[in-house]
Amino acid sequence: MRAWALFCFALLWFQPGIALGDWATVHAHAELGWGGDLQGGEPYVYESPTQPGVIVGFEVDIAEALSRELGVRAKFHQNDWSNLIPSLERGDFDIILNGLEDTKARRTRLHLSRPYFVYGETLAVRPGSALHTLDDLSGHRIGTLNQTVAQELLLAHHADAVLYEGQQEPYLDLLHGRTDGVLLDHVIADRYGCALPELHCLAQDLARGTYVIGIRPSDGELWTKVDGALARLIDSGELRAILERWKLWEPRQDELSARGKAVPVPPAVPVAVVKQRLTASQIGLFIQGALLTILISVCAFGLALPLGMTLAVVRSHAGPVARFFATAYVELFRGTPVLLQLYVLYYGLSSFIRLGPIVAAILGLGMNYAAYEAEVHRGALAALPRGQAEAAGSLGLSRLQVLWHVLLPQSVRIALPALTNDFVALLKDSSLVSVITVVELTKRMTIVAVETRDWVVPGLLCASLYFAMSFPLSRLSLWLERRYQSS
Amino acid sequence: MIRIAGLRKAFAGTPVLDGVDASVEEGKIVALLGASGSGKSTLLRCLNGLETFDSGTLEVAGFKLAPGVHDARLLQAVRGKVGMVFQEFHLFSHLSVLDNVTLAPRIVRGTPRGEAEARARELLAQVGLAERADAMPRQLSGGQKQRVAIARALAQGVRVLLLDEPTSALDPELREEVREVLRRVARGAHDNAGSGLTILLVTHEHALARELADEIWTLEAGKIARKTQRDR
Numbered sequence: 001m002r003a004w005a006l007f008c009f010a011l012l013w014f015q016p017g018i019a020l021g022d023w024a025t026v027h028a029h030a031e032l033g034w035g036g037d038l039q040g041g042e043p044y045v046y047e048s049p050t051q052p053g054v055i056v057g058f059e060v061d062i063a064e065a066l067s068r069e070l071g072v073r074a075k076f077h078q079n080d081w082s083n084l085i086p087s088l089e090r091g092d093f094d095i096i097l098n099g100l101e102d103t104k105a106r107r108t109r110l111h112l113s114r115p116y117f118v119y120g121e122t123l124a125v126r127p128g129s130a131l132h133t134l135d136d137l138s139g140h141r142i143g144t145l146n147q148t149v150a151q152e153l154l155l156a157h158h159a160d161a162v163l164y165e166g167q168q169e170p171y172l173d174l175l176h177g178r179t180d181g182v183l184l185d186h187v188i189a190d191r192y193g194c195a196l197p198e199l200h201c202l203a204q205d206l207a208r209g210t211y212v213i214g215i216r217p218s219d220g221e222l223w224t225k226v227d228g229a230l231a232r233l234i235d236s237g238e239l240r241a242i243l244e245r246w247k248l249w250e251p252r253q254d255e256l257s258a259r260g261k262a263v264p265v266p267p268a269v270p271v272a273v274v275k276q277r278l279t280a281s282q283i284g285l286f287i288q289g290a291l292l293t294i295l296i297s298v299c300a301f302g303l304a305l306p307l308g309m310t311l312a313v314v315r316s317h318a319g320p321v322a323r324f325f326a327t328a329y330v331e332l333f334r335g336t337p338v339l340l341q342l343y344v345l346y347y348g349l350s351s352f353i354r355l356g357p358i359v360a361a362i363l364g365l366g367m368n369y370a371a372y373e374a375e376v377h378r379g380a381l382a383a384l385p386r387g388q389a390e391a392a393g394s395l396g397l398s399r400l401q402v403l404w405h406v407l408l409p410q411s412v413r414i415a416l417p418a419l420t421n422d423f424v425a426l427l428k429d430s431s432l433v434s435v436i437t438v439v440e441l442t443k444r445m446t447i448v449a450v451e452t453r454d455w456v457v458p459g460l461l462c463a464s465l466y467f468a469m470s471f472p473l474s475r476l477s478l479w480l481e482r483r484y485q486s487s
Numbered sequence: 488m489i490r491i492a493g494l495r496k497a498f499a500g501t502p503v504l505d506g507v508d509a510s511v512e513e514g515k516i517v518a519l520l521g522a523s524g525s526g527k528s529t530l531l532r533c534l535n536g537l538e539t540f541d542s543g544t545l546e547v548a549g550f551k552l553a554p555g556v557h558d559a560r561l562l563q564a565v566r567g568k569v570g571m572v573f574q575e576f577h578l579f580s581h582l583s584v585l586d587n588v589t590l591a592p593r594i595v596r597g598t599p600r601g602e603a604e605a606r607a608r609e610l611l612a613q614v615g616l617a618e619r620a621d622a623m624p625r626q627l628s629g630g631q632k633q634r635v636a637i638a639r640a641l642a643q644g645v646r647v648l649l650l651d652e653p654t655s656a657l658d659p660e661l662r663e664e665v666r667e668v669l670r671r672v673a674r675g676a677h678d679n680a681g682s683g684l685t686i687l688l689v690t691h692e693h694a695l696a697r698e699l700a701d702e703i704w705t706l707e708a709g710k711i712a713r714k715t716q717r718d719r
Binding site: 390391397406 | 535559562567570573578579581590594595636640
């Protein structure tokens with residue numbers, strides 16, 4: 001046991017691929033670690049559909065060209081896009097090269113290279129929509145990616161921003177009427193939205209910006225080297241060739257040289273990461289997230305309990321056909337990840353049934369947990385002495401009456417501690433519904449953590465809110481267990 | 488009240504009842520004696536429909552039961568007239584004493600709660616537990632539990648009462664209180680002979696059988712080996 005613990009500890013300690021940063025290290029290892037997210041998809045960086053395991057994309061070509069210029073190898077590091085900056089600051093890789101937009105906030109946080117791409121914010125809507133300008137978006141549900149300039153624009157114009165992690169999902173939701181529009185970079189819009197015949201993209205950009213390379217404030221020399229290499233790629237026309245190869249060269253890119261100056265972190269900003277304090281409104285949003293977590297968990301469990309009990313009764317008392325279907329339900333929902341079930345329910349079935357995100361979250365979690373509750377109830381029913389059903393039957397109660405008046409009231413008492421335990425688990429599993437755009441407690445924490453550049457305070461706040469919700473339930477579970485064991 | 492002819496029942500090919508023929512007049516008390524495994528309890532369970540049988544005929548409280556699976560509605564009707572008391576009491580642990588006794592009258596017969604409770608309190612007084620109506624089963628001794636089970640079996644106004652070793656699971660010092668209740672129930676049956684309660688009592692207590700029964704059947708290897716009439 002102790003050897004095992006030591007092994008785990010060692011594994012944690014010696015995480016592979018942690019870059020130590022700065023030019024000296026990059027040079028010594030002859031390797032430039034660059035961070036990006038494969039989920040960003042074509043044309044940025046993605047797995048080749050024809051050669052599994054090989055990553056391709058215009059940013060892969062840029063990374064390789066840059067590394068060649070610097071005389072080192074390029075090494076890709078997969079990282080959740082919305083957490084690229086915290087991961088860079090942690091030292092997981094040397095640079096960010098993945099659709100990182102040049103913003104005021106990022107300029108105070110990172111060294112930024114000169115731009116390598118000019119993008120336009122494109123608004124996609126359904127035909128006949130009256131939304132044409134940023135001001136029109138006020139009060140409307142507009143989809144975008146988390147931590148993007150588009151998100152900031154939506155917030156500044158009082159739109160209700162619906163946040164996604166993948167590129168295709170915002171357009172699917174727009175198609176199905178769950179949102180009123182999608183605001184994203186033209187590269188994404190052109191590939192995932194504007195090509196759909198049911199959608200319409202506005203011809204003019206609502207805003208324009210640039211993609212830049214991000215480097216830690218402490219890595220001044222690396223920043224100079226990388227920016228210099230990028231300048232040479234632009235001057236030699238190699239960058240243009242890459243963009244042309246990916247069919248990305250169009251009139252917007254003419255602005256590249258005009259916009260093109262690298263931006264160092266202002267000297268007044270200390271090299272260490274500057275953390276911001278949580279504001280009252282952020283704390284308010286946390287409470288809102290916690291309330292949503294409670295709402296989803298309570299409703300989902302409210303569905304799981306009766307459904308699970310019905311499945312258990314069918315499995316233990318019904319005929320073979322019904323029993324087969326109940327067993328199949330339990331095995332299917334227990335045997336596949338709840339995350340997959342949420343995706344299928346929300347995106348997969350959206351052509352047939354259009355569920356709102358909260359309803360889909362409640363249904364998805366409820367149906368999944370019903371399979372587990374069914375097994376808890378089935379075990380509890382089996383634990384009852386056989387004589388109880390016999391005695392009730394001998395009094396003339398029908399099978400249904402025996403179940404309802406004698407067996408279930410007793411089995412529920414037996415199941416209660418396990419049910420309470422499962423509710424605590426559900427409370428925490430509810431964080432998974434963020435994949436279908438619900439901003440519950442955990443999602444709120446990740447958003448605030450990136451905004452404040454601090455994971456400790458939001459993390460502790462998030463943990464204490466979960467604890468405040470689950471601890472009383474754990475005590476209740478113990479109390480119920482003691483109470484019913486004694487009887 | 489009870490007519491049994493050529494009753495046979497086997498478990499996994501092993502005969503347990505091997506041609507039982509017998510009948511009991513209304514208001515009579517019959518005690519069934521016999522070694523363990525002689526088929527006493529199985530015979531009792533067949534009379535209440537808790538067990539199906541393979542061949543023969545069975546008539547109880549005016550209902551005819553045929554071999555094989557019984558119709559659910561017929562079973563419900565039979566059980567409204569034929570009460571059963573088990574060796575292990577089987578009280579419903581989530582219900583109070585009063586609710587244990589009123590459950591079947593209320594649910595099966597639709598008796599209004601007030602009426603069912605009044606009748607239940609009378610029965611509880613008869614078994615000496617008037618004061619424990621609100622107690623939960625876990626608060627009772629074994630003897631008290633069995634007395635509640637007897638009251639529960641009688642609550643629907645049954646015509647036949649089947650008692651399956653009602654004192655066997657009890658410590659010797661608790662048996663007497665159950666015997667006393669059985670004496671009282673038996674006296675009630677005898678006082679109303681011709682229209683009263685018919686009782687079948689499975690027991691190992693020969694003295695109790697001799698004291699209460701009008702007739703004693705001794706089962707051996709699935710058959711009634713002896714029937715002894717008792718003069719009262």
